[in-house]
Amino acid sequence: MAVLAEKASRGRRHSPDPADRERRERGRWHRLDMKLSPYMYIAPFFIIFGIFGLFPLLYTAYVSLTGWRADTDGSQHDFVGLANYSRLLHDQFFWNALRNTVAIGLLSTVPQLLMALLLAHFLNYRIRGRTLFRMGVLLPNVASVAAVTLIFVQLFGRDYGLINWLLTTMGLDRLDWQAGTWSSWIAISIIVTWRWTGYNSLIYLAGMQAIPFELYESAALDGAGRWRQFRTITVPMLRPTILFTVIVSTIGALQLFGEPLLFNVSQTPTSGGSQHQFQTMAIYTYDQFWSKFKYGYGAAISWAMFLVIVIIVLINLFLARRMRGIEAS
C-alpha cells in the first residue's frame, strides 16, 4: 500500500499538461487491465483443467467406442460402435464388481455415518482438551490409504494377525479374512470406516455448532432428555449436512480402489481375491486397461461406472426428498 501512495504522489508532482496525458494513458491502461486481467487470472486453471481434466473425460467417450488395445498397433482406429457396452452387459465380472462395490459401499458408509453422528454428539459436549480429541479423531484421515491398508492387512493376517488372536482368545475360530466374501467385505469396510468416521464426525460437529442453543433450552424446559433432544432437534437440523456427507461418501465408496487392491496379498492384486470376491469397479477398470491392455473396454467400464455413480446419487437425493416429505406431512 505504501508503494501505491508513493506512486500517486509522484504523479501529482508533474506539471498539469503531461500529467493529464499520463492520467489519460493510465486510464486507458487501467481499463484494459480491468478488462483483461480477470481472464488472465482464471486462465491457468481453465487451461490445465481443459487439457488434463475435460479433454480426457470427453476422450474417454471416444475411446470407449473403439477396440483400442495397447498391445495392438493401429487398433485405436478400430471403431466398434457400442460393442464394448453390449459386451459389458453380459460381462459377469462387471456385474460381480458392481455387486462388490455396492455391498462394500453400504457396509462401509451406513455404520460409518451413524457412528460419526454419535461421535459428533459426544464431541459437542463441553469437554476438556477438546482440540486434542478432535485432532485424535481426524488423525486416521490424514494417513495414506496405502500405509493404512498395509497395517490393516497385517492386523487381519490369517496366522499372526492381532484380530484373529483376539478372536481366538474369545473362543472363536480364526478367519482367513481375504478368502471369504463377507469376511473380505467386512475387513475392507472396517479399513474405510476407520479412516473416515472421525472426519465425518467433525463435519457433523461443525453443523451442530450452528444449531441455535434456544432450541435445546426450550426442549429441556419441555422435559426432553438428551437422547430425545438428539433425535428431535440435532438430527433434523443437520439434515442438509447429513445429505452432503451421504452423497460425498457414496461417490467415494463407488470409486473405492486402494483399500481392496492392497488388501489382496496375492501375486495378482487386480484379481480382487481368489474368486474376485472383493474386486471393485475401480479395480476392474484398472485390471482391464492396465493389466489386460484393453483401453476401449476399460473406457466403457469407466463410463458405466460414472453412470452408476450418477444413478445412485440421484436415488440418494430422491430418498432424502421423500423422507422430508413424510416428515412434513
Place this chain on the structure above:
Amino acid sequence: MSASTYNRAAAAPPVGRVAPAPTSGRRRKKGRGVQLSAGAGTYVLLGVVIVISLFPIYWSLVGAGGTNATIAHVPPRFYPGANLFHNITRAFTLIDLRLALINSLVVATTITLSVLLTSTLAGFAFAKLRFRGRNILLAAVVATMMVPPQLGIIPLYIMMANWLHWSNTLAALIVPAAAQAFGVFFMRQYLITALPTELIEAARVDGASTLRVYWNVVLPVARPAMAVLGMLTFMAAWNDFYWPLVVMTPQNPTMQVALSALDSGYIQDYSLVLTGALISMVPILVVFAVMGRQILDGIMQGAIKA
C-alpha cells in the same frame, strides 16, 4: 479436475453451497452451539475412540521395531522392539525408499505451490473482479468438482504415454494437478468475505494495477486460507495412490507406489512392510502435529460456510 484421486477431505468446504445450513440468515456465532458439559461416560467413550484411532498407527511402530518372529509371538507384544533402526536401514537398501521420499516431496511441494498460486489468482478474480461470463465460469468450476476423476484416467494415461511421453516422470504427476477446482472455489469463498472491497477500490484509486492489488492486498489477506489449502493439498498429493500407480513404475516410484510394491507378495516380511508404512507416514504426521489445529479449523469452518 486434477488426476489426483477423489479426495473427500478436499471436497468438504463447499458443503454449505450444496446444502446451506438451515439457520442461515440468523446464523449463530461459531462455537455457540450446545454446550452441555460432559460426564465421565463421555470421556471414557471418547478415550476409546482415540485409542482405536491411534492404535493402527502405533502398531506400525511396534511392527517396525520388531522382526517376523516378534510379530508372530503369542500373546502379541504391544511395545516396539529394538529393531527399528535396523529395519529402517534394511527398508532403504531393499527398495529405493530414498528416491521415493524425494519424489514424493518434490511432487507434493510443487503441486502445493502451484495450486496456491493458481487458486489465489482465480479465486481473487472470481471473488472481487467483474467480468463477462463470471457466473457461468464459476459454475463450471463447481461442476468440475463433482466429476469423479477416475473417469478420465485411461485417456490421461494415453496422453502421457503416447503423446507427451511423460510416463514415469514427475511431470506426469505434477502438471495435471497444478490447478484444482477445489482450490479455486475454496479461495473464492474465503476472499469474498475476508477481503473488503473498499480495500481494493482504494488501491485502484491510487492507480494500482490488478496485479499489484493481487500482490499487495489479496495475498496478505489470503494467508490464513492459503495455509489451510496448502496443507490439504500437500497431504492429498502425498497420499495420492491411483494415478501414480498407473503412470509411475517401481523404478521411479512415489512413496505410495513404493509401498504397494512392498505389498506385492514377493516380500513376506511384515516388519519391513510396516517399517515402510511408518516411514511413508512420517512427513504427514509431522505436518499434522505442527499444523493440525489449522487443518481442523479449516475443515470445520469449510463445513458450515455457505
